[in-house]
Amino acid sequence: MSRAVLVADDHPLFRQALMLAVTQVLPDARIVEAGTLERAVAAAAATDGLALVLLDLNMPGAVGYSGVALLHAEVPDVPILVVSGADRAAAFDQVARFGAVGFVSKDSTLHDIEAAIAAALAGDRMAGAPAAGDDESDMAARVAALTPMQLRVLLGVLAGRLNKQIAHDLGIAEATVKAHMTAVLRKLDVGNRTQAALAARALGLEVAG
Template identity: 45%
Template sequence: MSQGRVIIVADDHPLFRVALSQAIASLDPQIRIIETSDYDEAYAALGRHQDAELMVLDLNMPGMRGFSGLVYLRADQPQIPVIIVSAIEDDDVIRSAASFGASGYIPKSSSLREIKEAIEKVLSGETSFPADMIAGVPDASQDLGRRMASLTPQQIRVLTFLTEGKLNKQIAYELNISEATVKAHVSAILQKLGVNSRTQAVIVAGKLLVEDKSANMAREEATQT
């Protein structure tokens, strides 16, 4: 690897962030590793380092809002591959990560060797997902991923505000644009998502949220004991 490469590591768990950085440093000590602990920091780092070769992104850290953070980063900086890391090992979640544009998925149960191999594969232009979990991404997930990927960064911002129940006037204020521009964005969002109303758009956006089925089952079992 050549000197000057930058990789951004975004994870709010210090110990795992260190493990990720160690795996990257073992590939080449000259790689510059930028560590961040929440989505806002990660996005700011990406703005400062648009030549970064990779972002390693914790799915569950503050500010991510499920897959919304991934979708936004892919729309804003499509040239930078993203590896998702998470304690969630649910097949559907991993398949969704692939459909929303992730180049890899590293379960937090992975060994240091497995982490290193996954990062190395993505840096070489390949993808890296758990072999026994990624087979057969459902057509519906692929279609949703394509539709979300067609949105511009500004349209994703508007869609995020729609999910929060904000009115056009409020969105215009937040984004410092006119209400007419907001209306134009909403119309474009509806068309790209293939829906007819703001409510339907919010329902589609809700599919970006992540449900950890195994964790939900564990909670249900705990309440029954």
């Protein structure tokens, strides 16, 4: 079976450019497209032989670095290459904390994007990934260790959603939301709003008022 590459970006023309870059590096690749984060996560979970995810940070359904975190939680063994218009200096550390192996700007040449794709497929990780030690890095590592459903519940809580609203959003029982949240608090080692705000900052989110 040929290797598959997921191209997740909400701009069709840029998806086409990324697909061209992929085929230059991996001519026999099966390319899966997604224009929203929800579709990207579903496609990642459903695609056999997934070898790489190309991900735009700012696509429908994504807030802060939640897209990287969700996809890494869903397919932890698949490398994620962020291809984004976000400022690299600001985003570099955070996408690495949540499992991305590389970051390339949308302003890059097609040659540079192809080189980044080839490096990611070869198993290379971007240089300078942050070391653990500071509170935000440690929290990011804990968030990255959550299961996909636990992460979705956490994102709902950080967005100010009530348990019943999160249950409706995710199609699960309210009691299940509570059970997931108990597990999340234990894994993150937090017990109050101030500590939860650290998780939000690690994800690049603003805590709902």
